[in-house]
Amino acid sequence: MAALWSIPAVQSATWALVKVLIILHAMLGLVSYLIYAERKICGHIQARTGPNRVGPLGLLQPIADVLKLLFKEEFIPAEANKVIFHIAPILAVFPAIVTFAVIPMGPPPMFVVTDINVGLLLFLAMSSLGVYAITLGGWASNNKYALLGGLRSSAQMISYELAMGLSTIPVLLKSGTLSLVGIVERQAGWYQVGPTPLWLPNWGIFHWYLVLPFVIFLITAFAETNRAPFDLPEAEGELVAGFHTEYSSMKWALFFLGEYMNMIVISSIAVTLFFGGWHGPGLMFGAHGWLSEGPGWMGLVWYLLKLFVLMFFFIWVRWTFPRLRYDQLMGFGWKVLLPAAIVNVLIAAVWLFVRGGM
């Protein structure tokens, strides 16, 4: 046993597996309480109290929900394509979980599963695979509403993916690396103009040429996660329940798990790219008040704080804005977001070149 443990490959693989298990369970717990938070916040926005019967403050509500879903009868339409019908909900969850392999949740090596030099591309690749779950789920159900929902969503996600990819390019130009850990590390310290610090953290969002990319990223993030105001695939006024009309029990729950996990992943990427990841101005540590001087777990706390703020924003927007019409959505994506993102890449490139930051 000790001989086996002395092999570095075995050690790193074991640690990676341990981290994977922890992340998987943390995500499941986080998602169930994210749904609780969504219902609570929605309730307060609509001047209600939200769930408050199961346990104190309704805190046991997620557990009751999941138990109910587990015991529900599963229904499969007679003419459905059985195999693809079963695979689609799995495809909804797995890209989000895979992406978590590269997200830095704190200073490496402790809080990062793996740091590869194409981390951001992995995120884009996985978010592009997310289309399959919805398209196939809608097609395999053999239901016209489900099919329409699926087709809408694939057109929507393909359109918004381009703008999302382009909106991350100025960040890459600034940091000069595709590794997410590298991107976070270049946001350490104070924002400096010349020798004098501005007493602003050196996060991406405080650089003027990264403000528009952040706005574009945020808008496309709503479209990628199929949430309001871009929740066209499941527009219940016109499409019953959209792509998951025919799904019931845990398969239906897997689609929701996927949606909320994608929300966590996209918020994490936004934190990583624009909000300095695990960096935070001094809560406690060191002479300079920066995390590199403090314990690693404080990085995790900062990361989680920023993540929760962004996810609150996601929920807030959902219960504030009405849904767009489909042609408005496509027109906005292709005629506004995409050109804006391209122009921004040019502006950022020229600015960085002139300033000599390359």
Next chain:
Amino acid sequence: MLAVLFVGFAALLVVTSLMVVLHKNPVTSALFLVLAFCSLAGIYLLLKAEFLGMVQIVVYAGAIMVLFLFVIMYLNLQHDVETGVQIAVRRGIGWLVGALLLLVGATLLGAPAHGGSGWALGPANDELPGVEAGNVASIGRLLYSRYLFPFEITSILLLVAMIGVIVIARGRTRRPDESSRRASEGA
């Protein structure tokens, strides 16, 4: 460790590629093609070409195959069984081209590689050796220096194709808002 992973990905690639050709249902075939692209991306990763592997997934598995699936779902080919002389001729051509490709591949594999003997045919010249193959900066430098001309030609080709699609979509319908909607869905 690497050898085990390579054998795994390679076996998956062969099996899924065969299923693409052999499966009766076109949608399932297309899904197996997605799996084949993903296992190919895995092999790229093992060759330290991380950028290529990820772009393989983004472009082929994530974008092109989704459009393929779109078309297949619209056509609803599920119950069509094609017969007739044309199909027989097409099959014959398919077998012929396949056999030729196999022959070429076998000859290449049998030929002595540079510096070694047989089987492992490496690239003709290692422009980005080892870890550099995954380095985005060096790939970009190569693309914008030595391969600038092919790179620009390819982009012009894509631009022409895009304009062509829009012209075709516009030509069929008179109402401007209708045609723009079609164009955005087809892109």
